[in-house]
Amino acid sequence: AGPPVWHKNYPVAQGNRQSPIDIIPHQTSHDPGLGPITLNYDQCTSINITNNGHSVVVEFEDPDDRSVILGGPLDNPYRLKQFHFHWGGKGCHGSEHTVSGNSYASELHLVHWNAVKYKTFGEAATAPDGLAVLGIFLELLFPLQGSVTDFKAFNPKCLLPSSLHYWTYLGSLTTPPLHESVIWIVLKEPIIVSEKQLGKFRMLLFTGEEEDERIRMENNFRPPQPLKGRKVRSSN
Numbered sequence: 001a002g003p004p005v006w007h008k009n010y011p012v013a014q015g016n017r018q019s020p021i022d023i024i025p026h027q028t029s030h031d032p033g034l035g036p037i038t039l040n041y042d043q044c045t046s047i048n049i050t051n052n053g054h055s056v057v058v059e060f061e062d063p064d065d066r067s068v069i070l071g072g073p074l075d076n077p078y079r080l081k082q083f084h085f086h087w088g089g090k091g092c093h094g095s096e097h098t099v100s101g102n103s104y105a106s107e108l109h110l111v112h113w114n115a116v117k118y119k120t121f122g123e124a125a126t127a128p129d130g131l132a133v134l135g136i137f138l139e140l141l142f143p144l145q146g147s148v149t150d151f152k153a154f155n156p157k158c159l160l161p162s163s164l165h166y167w168t169y170l171g172s173l174t175t176p177p178l179h180e181s182v183i184w185i186v187l188k189e190p191i192i193v194s195e196k197q198l199g200k201f202r203m204l205l206f207t208g209e210e211e212d213e214r215i216r217m218e219n220n221f222r223p224p225q226p227l228k229g230r231k232v233r234s235s236n
């Protein structure tokens, strides 16, 4: 079952660095020491796209540092492992992080791991500085005309907004096992998608073919968790 009962199997769900959180911009602290982030995705090699029962995931080959995120709050390069989305049933709910209590229609997570300090993704996923997840909000544009461009493949490069200004804080995976191993980097500027594009996610089913009732995959987002005194820093 969903987020309210996760703590029974994963007591860390009630830990001190859980994600997502509500980001209140005027309560974040601007840190001039926070440099820009760099995304080297041009050599990224996607392997597959799957419906893993609770999201749509695109996985990447990660044998070397061919596609990494650098800089910002990170002390090492982190390798791109996969990206996936969280979205709602309809309207503008669906993101995991919220901004001053407001949620977006969806949120894209680009998941990276610290291959300098750890040998495998699995090992990194349990270490406090093991993962870096880049969060990008998807804002719904209700087009005046029906004509919007479709989107074929997700090259992460083409999914980035114009500004890489971000908020960053220490948090966790937002899905079980909820490991407190994520350095979160959330971009301030959303990307704009159409209802049609978002509708494609909603068509994905939670259930496999074999099950008879067809449960629609939607609302696969965890609500904001207690900040527990954490500081959220802001790049310029």
Ligand SMILES: NS(=O)(=O)/N=C1/NCCO1
Binding pocket: 109, 111, 133, 172, 173, 174, 175
């Ligand atoms: N929503 S999230 O925190 O990115 N969760 C996961 N789980 C596996 C990789 O990223």
Ligand SMILES: [Zn+2]
Binding pocket: 084, 085, 086, 109, 174
């Ligand atoms: Zn996610």
